[in-house]
Amino acid sequence: MSLTSDFTKGIWKENPVLVLLLGMCPTLGVTSNAVNGLGMGVATLFVLIGSNIVISILKNVIPKKIRIPCYIVVIATFVTIVKNLMDAYAPAAINEALGLFIPLIVVNCIVLGRAEAFAAKNSIIRSIADALGMGIGFTLTLVALGASREFLCNGSLFDIHIITAWNTPFLLMIFAPGAFIILGIFLAIMNKLERHSAIKNGRIYTAPEHLSCSACRICDMNNIE
Amino acid sequence: MKETIRLTAALTIICMIATVLLTYVNDLTKEPIAKAQALQKAKALKQILPPFDNNPFDDAITLKTSDGEFKILPGKQNNKIISVVISGYTMQGFSGKIEAMVGFDKNQNITNIIITKHAETPGLGTKVCNRKEQKTLNSLFSNKKITGIVPNKFLDQFNGRNLVTLTNKDKIKFDAISGATVSSKAVVDAVSRIATEYLKYINKIGDVK
Known part of the structure; x- marks a missing residue:
């Protein structure tokens, strides 16, 4: 695979939210408006790049059998350092917008998932491309989800009221049920599109082989390359 | 092994x-x-606070409670207290603690309330707590800017109320924000707790002149 496909696969073909279904907690939790989605996405993007670089450098040092606890320690340390440095030195406006989301990322399974599935097996450059693609894919999805929910709730986008006469908020959309409903609709559209293009090319639509559950080797101690 | x-x-x-x-x-x-x-x-x-020339945090009186603290911060000019800000909190927010600062003028009337920390639901509880400019497409292009403190319909309704009318929270009259009743009530609770604590200590900090 080339660098370009390492980068682009995160945006559409292996989109972390809509295809891999990783990081559901922040996806459902923070997307009550577009600004929050953007903040969470950008914060995750930076942490993902950092953690992919660190894991990729350390991949030969960490013993394979205890790699997952090691990754968790490395990622949690990295995120905590970033949080402290941001609190201390970042301009107040940036800290206000992103600071809230940084602690949420410590246990985000996108970061751990990419460390395990990609950074631990590939070079630094390819890991950075992967992190950029996954981070941007995550950000775009969260912004789209947040924007839909925000607009359906009170007719605004990015805190700007588009429809000024919309006085009664549609509360369902801003609470958890709305998140599930909109995410379900997004997943349905994604699958429909994929299926449509598969049928058009004369194939039967199945989940990509390396992403299906039977191909998962994350917890398999015997299958350590 | x-x-x-x-x-x-x-x-x-x-x-x-x-x-x-x-x-x-x-x-x-x-x-x-x-x-x-x-x-x-x-x-x-x-x-x-109106303009002050001391550092209110140096002259602060801190009252510790079991799960937080109240702070009385006097604003002075030429060594005379001209107004007082009380910072305090309530635990009755929709998602836990809400911290507020309430300013009182020399007649013990509220000058302004700001919420310094909260975790209320974005889009609902934040309407009660945040002093954030309501943007529309029109305001985006008209380039008008609000100087000073941004108005908030809910918080501003308490401005000018006297300290003694606020100590009993069941008797405070207010218009809650629809869809955010819990947050509205929590802010009222915070204000009344702050007023109660201030009333207890009002003699200790000297007359506000």
Whole structure:
């Protein structure tokens, strides 16, 4: 695979939210408006790049059998350092917008998932491309989800009221049920599109082989390359 | 057995390196973080107090309670107290603690309320707590800017109310924001707790003149 496909696969073909279904907690939790989605996405993007670089450098040092606890320690340390440095030195406006989301990322399974599935097996450059693609894919999805929910709730986008006469908020959309409903609709559209293009090319639509559950080797101690 | 020891050692070393790094960064950033937070609080204070020439945090009286603290911050001019800000909290928010600052003028009437910390639902509870400009497409292009404190319909309804009318929270009259009844009631609770604490200590800080 080339660098370009390492980068682009995160945006559409292996989109972390809509295809891999990783990081559901922040996806459902923070997307009550577009600004929050953007903040969470950008914060995750930076942490993902950092953690992919660190894991990729350390991949030969960490013993394979205890790699997952090691990754968790490395990622949690990295995120905590970033949080402290941001609190201390970042301009107040940036800290206000992103600071809230940084602690949420410590246990985000996108970061751990990419460390395990990609950074631990590939070079630094390819890991950075992967992190950029996954981070941007995550950000775009969260912004789209947040924007839909925000607009359906009170007719605004990015805190700007588009429809000024919309006085009664549609509360369902801003609470958890709305998140599930909109995410379900997004997943349905994604699958429909994929299926449509598969049928058009004369194939039967199945989940990509390396992403299906039977191909998962994350917890398999015997299958350590 | 040998492998167990090897793996344990590896994990121990990695955790120790992480600990050392974290300790170092924590020490390095402790002071700048405290400074940044103090700056933010001072900014909030400037918004609600009339001009003062002392550092209210130096003259503060802190009242510790079981789960937080109230602070009485007098604003002085030429060594005379001209107004007082009380910072306090309530635990009855929709998602826990709400911290507020309430400014009182020399007649013990409320000048302004700001919420300094909360975790209310974005889009609902935030309507009660945030002093954020309501943007529309029109306002985006007309380029009008609000100077000073941004109005908030809910918080501003308390302006001018006297201290003694606020101590009993069941008797405070207010218009709640629809869809955010819990947050509205929580802010009222915070204001009344602040008023109650202030009334207890009002004689100790000297007459407000």
